[in-house]
Amino acid sequence: MERLADKVILVWGFRRMLLAVFAGAFGVLALPPIGFFAAMFVSFTLLVWLIDGSAAAPNSNPIGRLWPSFVIGWLFGFGYFVGGLWWLGHALMIDAEEFAWALPLAIFGLPALLAIFYGLATALARIFWSDGIGRIAALAASFGLLEWARSVVFTGFPWNAIGYAMTPVPLMMQSAHVIGIMGITALAVFVFSAPALLGTRQGAKLGVPLAALIFAAHLGYGAYTLYGPSTPTQKADDKSPVVRLVQPMIEQTAKMDSDGDRAAIFEKHLKLSAEPPKDGGKKPDIIVWPETSIPFILTDNQDALTRIADTLDDNQILLAGAVRVEDMGPGNPPRYYNSIYMIDGRGQIIGAADKVHLVPFGEYMPFESILNEFGIQNIVEMPGGFSSAANRQLLTLPSGLKLYPLVCYEIIFPDEMTGDIGSAAAILNITNDAWFGATPGPYQHFQQARVRAVETGLPLIRDGNSGISALVDAKGRVIAGLALNETGFIDATLDGSAFSSSSTYARQRYFWLIEILLFVIATGSRFGFVFKQN
Incomplete structure (x- = not known):
């Protein structure tokens, strides 16, 4: 030596x-x-x-x-x-x-x-x-x-x-x-x-x-x-919600193709959501779709909301990644947000959470006016790029369950687990790692998400287009999940019995x-x- x-x-x-x-x-x-x-x-x-x-x-x-x-x-x-x-x-x-x-x-x-x-x-x-x-x-x-x-x-x-x-x-x-x-x-x-x-x-x-x-x-x-001995803060029981994670495995080229069959993409999500539970289990209370899973502006498509209503039971809730548009009035361009919609069994949008921490050069362009002169643009094509939310809002389901929403790589920032996270029952993280194929990237992303669950003492509901989708307990253990690049769905009961929540400070x-x-x-x-x- x-x-x-x-x-x-x-x-x-x-x-x-x-x-x-x-x-x-x-x-x-x-x-x-x-x-x-x-x-x-x-x-x-x-x-x-x-x-x-x-x-x-x-x-x-x-x-x-x-x-x-x-x-x-x-x-x-x-x-x-x-x-x-x-x-x-x-x-x-x-x-x-x-x-x-x-x-x-x-x-x-x-x-x-x-x-x-x-x-x-x-x-x-x-x-x-x-x-x-x-x-x-x-x-x-x-x-x-x-x-x-x-x-x-x-x-x-x-x-x-x-x-x-x-x-x-x-x-x-x-x-x-x-x-x-x-x-x-x-x-x-x-x-x-x-x-x-x-x-x-x-x-x-x-x-x-x-x-x-x-x-x-x-x-x-x-x-x-x-x-060792531990004091659970919440145990899964008959009233604990069953969560379905939908992993459609849509190729990124298909999601980006302006001439592609967006209706087929949408129908694939609906089909997986409507599948009966495996082994005769309980129907899911919450269905989760990944980031930007809805391939069009949902508020401009009443037929799509009707199709969602036809698919969901009255007491089911859909949490779906989508692009949300905000009209800024005459003469002003609209703003686009990378969002999570909460939709009830009647096809009504009853809540939304917008992404706060955007990806530079992916979702917005730093120094945009200068770089555009050289022909440099966002990877995600969106007029003017995405806008970021001013603050993070919890998603409160009709049952009273509160989720802390994080879109894609927001979950890698440990110091951003603040605000009302102490009142949340779980972290909700939706992502689309199909951008990175079968590389180490999705595996690294998933590990960091699991560590956030342990840090905060909260279970993690994680859904990705191509994976890795999983329900993770507050100690970082995978309760149920789908492998990278697997197509399908998984149902699991949300169990919060681990740590009490931990303060970022x-x-x-x-x-x-x-x-x-x-x-x-x-x-x-x-x-x-x-x-x-x-």
Whole structure:
């Protein structure tokens, strides 16, 4: 181990750059669909040793002294994000004639930008760098801080935060209920980096047992939560609603084809909704269709509402993804919203929830007037793009059941689980991951949705056009579901018996406390106040 550490620390030039990219890319094995979390031990051990060997030129200015560490972190991040996000290019190939030119930007450009956060993390860590345990504390604190920044800067994109590598199964998800995914991220980097101490013979006597203790506490809390005594807040009974998830598996090319058979698409949803329950079970109380499942403006099509009424029983409720249009008056263009409609058994729209957090370049165009001059437009063709809702509104069903609505990637933002979520009985997440085909993207999206359920302590109702559709309990366990690219439906009873709801603000407080403690350890080690070891 010591000989390997010396080789990595001393490697130079192109081989050093290549090793940094490899270290980041290897960590992708920890993400879905593989979920081999131990890969991160290799990635971060190599990263620590590479930073150990990041020497600046003599007499460099402050920025120059940090630059080699920034470059190592950026290369590490570039490998991680290319390996973890290459599938975004699949969406551009749906309409290759129009968007194939942007493929390099999706596969390499976005990772290059996201890698800046990791470069800043390693540069910040270098300020507090020392020989022992302090350096892995500095790296953990810096990654925690910059991963949080990645979730908020320029509307945020916290996809594949490092903490998700530590949550491949429900046993390893439960800590998120207390400290959130960002808290897990900071502690995960500490744990993943600990083997580096064995290779440099400094700080291992304290750092490795401490990392082992953190990991054991992570597993122990998960085991206690899943298998120990618990106080359910709500149990499924005969009055608990049965939810049907409809997964029609409509090809994205068919959804985008202006000359396509929109009536056939609509009828496929209706047919799956009208199917009798399997094994003679109870009829569903709630039927869920995925994002933008209604292939036309519903309020302009009374016949479609009539067909829905003919399909539903009087006491059934349909929750369907649709484009909602709002007339802004004479002389003003209408506004379009990516929405969820609530429709009763008489075909009446009795509620709606609009998407708040839109996808840049997908649902709206930043700096639209400038970029349009260069012929750059949204992937989703909508005049003027979508508009975002001013705030998130709960969907309250006639039964009184309240759902917290999230459309597509809104569910990846942990800090947005606020507002009235404490009064919700479940999270409702509809999506259309058909854009990404049979790539790792839908699997990664599903894992992040499950972690949101654990964080908030709420069951998750998740429906996707191509999957993965599932009813997930508040501990992240799949109650029932449909596999990726499977066509069909699944009925399951909504069961809220898990955690009491958890406050986003409480998780944020614990995250910042973890950050402070890690920076205290790093500072004390750096300046010799504490943890100084030979």
